[in-house]
Amino acid sequence: MQVEQEPTLRDYLNILLDRWWLIAIATTAALIAALVFSLVTPPVYRGTATVVVDRAGSSFGLVSDITGISQQTFVDTLAEIVKSRSVAESALDRLGIPPNGREEELKRLQRGLLVQRIRGADVIRIQAEGTTPQSAAATTNAVADAFITWHVDARRAQAAAGREFMEEQLGTIGRELHGAEDALAQYKAQGGQVSLSEQTTLVVGKLAEFEAQRRAAAAERQAINASLGQAQYALGQQTPTVASSSLVSEDPAAAPFRQQLALLEAELAALREQFTDKNAQVIAAKAKIEAAKARLQQLAAQRVASQTVTLNPLHQDLVAQVIRLEVEQQALRAREDALAGVVRRYARDVQQLPAKEVTLARLTRDVKVAEQTYLLLSAKLQEARIAEASIVGDLRVVDWAVPPEVPVKPQTALNTLLGALVGLMLGIGAIYTLESLDTTFKTPEEAGELLGLPVLATIPLLRNVSDKGNVGNGKVPLAIGEQRRQPFAEAFRHLRTSLLYLSPDRPLRIIQVTSAGPEEGKSTIAANLAIALSHMDKKVWLVECDLRRPHLALSFQPQTEFGLSELLVDGLSLEQVVHKTAVDNLWFVPSGRTPPNPAELLGSRKMRAFLSGGLDGAEFVVLDAPPLLPVTDAAVLAPAVDGVLLVVDLQKTHQDAARRVKKQLEAVGGRVLGIVVNGVSATRHGHGYYYSHYYDSGKEKAKA
Secondary structure, eight states, rough: OOOOOOOOOOHHHHHHTTTHHHHHHHHHHHHHHHHHHHSSSBBEEEEEEEEEEOSSTTOOOHHHHHHHHHHHHHHHHHHHEEEEEEEHHHHHHHTOOSTTHHHHHHHHHHHTTEEEOTTTTSSSEEEEEESSHHHHHHHHHHHHHHHHHHHHHHHHHHHHHHHHHHHHHHHHHHHHHHHHHHHHHHHHHHOOOOOOOOOHHHHHHHHHHHHHHHHHHHHHHHHHHHHHHHHHHHHHHHSOOGGGSSSTTTTTTGHHHHHHHHHHHHHHHHHHHOTTTTSSSHHHHHHHHHHHHHHHHHHHHHHHHHHHHOOOOOHHHHHHHHHHHHHHHHHHHHHHHHHHHHHHHHHHHHTTOOOHHHHHHHHHHHHHHHHHHHHHHHHHHHHHHHHHHTTOEEEEEEEEOOOSSSBBBBOHHHHHHHHHHHHHHHHHHHHHHHHOOOOBSSHHHHHHHHHHHOEEEEEEGGGGGGGGGTTTTTTOOOOGGGGGGGGHHHHHHHHHHHHHHOSSSSSSOEEEEEESTTTSSHHHHHHHHHHHHHTOOOOOOOOEEEOOOOOHOOOOOEEOOHHHHHHTTTTOOHHOOEEESTTTTTTOOOOOOSOOOOOHHSSSSHHHHHHHSTTTTTTTEEEEOOOTOOHHHHHGGGGGSSSEEEEEETTTHHHHHHHHHHHHHHHHHHEEEEEEEEEEHHHHHHHTTHHHEEEEEEHHHHOO
16 A cells, blocks of 8 residues: 655645746736735824823722722723724814714724823823824824813713702702791781790700701702712613612611711711810711711722622722712711701700790791701802812823824835735645646656556656757657757657566567547657667657547658558558658658548557558557547557557646546556656756756766
């Protein structure tokens, strides 16, 4: 069993060398296409702006600190936000792009937007494209400005929600104050001069003070609710979504801390009945409340950190804001409940006064409550406005974009180089694709292995013959004259030697040369084999048995047109059909006129008699038979000869065709001596190097 030999690197290189022109065409075409594309493509410019993220102003909350979210991750997330649709739409607004056709402009902007985080620094580089240097710079600056504005607006949204609620409540309290003042004035005008005792005035003042504080706490809690709603909505847009309603208020583990916070607020309310806010005990109570709020935040943050696997810093920051607002909400609710208890106690004291004093006390209380509530809310509103205005964001533009000097697209040199590389790869791929689809034989050794026959000789390609003057006009190239010293002629001497030693006990006298299909070189092989045999001083006959498409007569130029057909049909003598050639010891029998039944003539008894005894002492007879697959002429001749040479052309003979020819010859009893491989490239297979080197050296020595 023969082991199939793996192809070597030399084999792959030979494949490329055989079809180098395909690589050249593909590379040139791709290079020209890339060059033309680069020349006709409109230039594209790119502006660059630099934005820095301020570490000191970063909005990391408690959750971010616990989960270990770094500033680097936060900056990376901000860099991704620059590419968002909202930032792009805001940039288009700044550029004055009308709503009509904006979708296409939006896609173009996002497609050409390049955002890069500078490694090792809290810096974001924003690059945008434009058809002119000015448009590139304007687009880049619009994106940077829109990004910073979006960041500030996002941070101000919660504060704005609380501030707007405070403004609404302040208007309501103002109207309530005017109504209370009018009611008190009307009562005094109708009921006469009724005054309150000093003790009653003190009770009414305390009642009004604590009622105002309670109402201010309630209003502040409702403002916190508005901000909390904004934070919860923003948190709902992130993944995974955290159920913000259960972070603090519905957490069973936080119940003791909520109770402690309520007790501390009640303690603070009791202290304020006796002392002012500057008292040491009041200050200490406030510190305890802040500590309790911090512990409550810490507990909620730890629970969220244990349940959330996301590393999105925006998500973590929103969670921190929600926790802070919910804790503040719980503290205000506890304060409101504590102040409500104080208010109820003072209200019971007021109810025990006489009827006139009760009504006056109530009206006076309403005025004072509205007045103090209005003052407290006004102070809170100013604080909210200051807090909202103080939010400036964590981002600053370091360098605004300036019009670039050179375009970034197209890159003519790079495109041309890439085009050449693509063409080179396509050419190589096409070569190996064609090679895999090619069913012809690749090497002489492959032909011998697949057919199971010895390779008797390899004949070089015609382009390796130095003198080709006798090839034109349908002539067969002959190894005569100066060509006897060429590799082409040496290949036939090698074939002659192989035949002589192929059967030493039974010398081969009649040899038939055939092939699978036409134009595979069987006539060239037959003629030059006959010439090589004649050089041994042996009488050789070359018989042209291809009665359908003869070629040898053009090369040997017989004296008459009589040939094999006339011998078999008209009964002419051998002297009339056999012609002496210019080559010593070589006689030629042409095909003659084309008969209507070539196969029957070649298989007739006259043909067998001619081959068996009518050869006039010829020691070798070479028959140029037709190709086997198109016609059966060669098959009927095969049993009457000593052996058949099968010609295989590396560029034309398909493997299946060669196998069929071998089977047909063996089926009729023909003896296939071996194969002669035609069309071998000397540069690819190395068969011509040693011949040419040897003969060139011999010529130089002869001249010397």
